[in-house]
Amino acid sequence: MIRDDIAAAQIAAMKARDKGTVDATRLIQAAIKNRDIELRTATTMPDDNLMVTEVLGKMIKQRRESIDMFEKGGRPELAANEAAEVAVIERFLPTQMTEEEATAAIDAVATELGATSVKDMGRVMAAVKAAHAGKMDMARASALVKARLAG
Template sequence: MIRDDIKAALIAAMKERDQPTTAAIRLIQAAIKNRDIELRTATVQPDDDLLITEVLSKMIKQRRESIEMFEKGGRQELADAEKGEVAVIERFLPAQMSEAEAAAAIDAIATELGAASVKDMGRVMAAVKDRHAGKMDMSRASALVKARLG
């Protein structure tokens, strides 16, 4: 489980006295705990690894936006710190599909569902998210689906 990997990495980083990694992993754990609290009242609990993958993906997206803003503002030291956090967060994500693998998976799903136009994009994206969440960047998948159906 990803949660166990994160705990083990925190212990290892603390033993090595690696402050940046320790801080980044603590941020990850805080975000996961916040998400767990949000889901306490939910009737359907998502798969734990899927939940953590969503949290980590969201954290990476936020950091990449921050990096872009810091670089535009001439604050390279802050951008570098964010890049370090992204590197730590990415260690815990499952391997992402390549562009070709993602296109093939989307093509198979679209064919299976009989999707022919952009009107079917919602159905295809729902199926893609169900089957490949965590392995595929959904914003990239959206562009691939639009290209396939458009």
Template sequence: MIRDEIKAAQIAAMKARDTATLNATRLIQAAIKNRDIELRTASVQPEDDVLVTEVMQKMIKQRRESVELYVKGGRQELADAELTEVAVIERFLPLQMSDADASLAIDAIATELDAHSLKDMGRVMAALKERHAGQLDMSKASALVKARLS
């Protein structure tokens, strides 16, 4: 499980006095804990690795947006700190699908659902998320689905 890998990395970072990894793993665990608390009242609980992957992908997206803002603002040292966190977070993500594999998966789902226009994008995205949630960045997938259906 990804949670176990994160905990093991946190312990190793403590022993090695690796503050960058330690801080990033603490942030990851805090975000996961917050998500667990949000889902306490939910009727359907997602699979654990899918949940953790979604949380980490969201964290990466937030940090990349921060990097852009820091670079625009001339704060390179803060941008570098964010990029360091992104690198640590990416270590725990499962192997992501290549663009070619993602396109093949999107084509298969679109054909299966008989989707031909942008009106069908929601159905295709829902099926894609259900089948390939941990293997695919949904923002990239959205762009690929849009290109496929338009």
């Protein structure tokens, strides 16, 4: 499980006295714990690895936005800190599909559902997310689905 990998990486970083990795893994674990607390009242529990992957993706998105703002604000040292955190967080994400793999997966789902127009985009996206969440960036997938159904 991804949680176990994060905990093991934190222990290894503590032993190696790698302050940047220790700090980043602590932030990751805090974000996951917050998500666990949010889900206590949920009626259905998502797959643990899927939930952790969503949290990590959100953390990366936030840090990339911060990097952009820091660079525009002339604070390269803060942007470098955020970039270092992104590098640590990305170590725990599953390998992302390549453009060709994503296109092939979307084509397979669209064919299976018999989707022929943009009106079917919601059904296709739901099926793609269910089958490939965590392995495919859903924003990129949305653009690929739209291109597939429009063309």
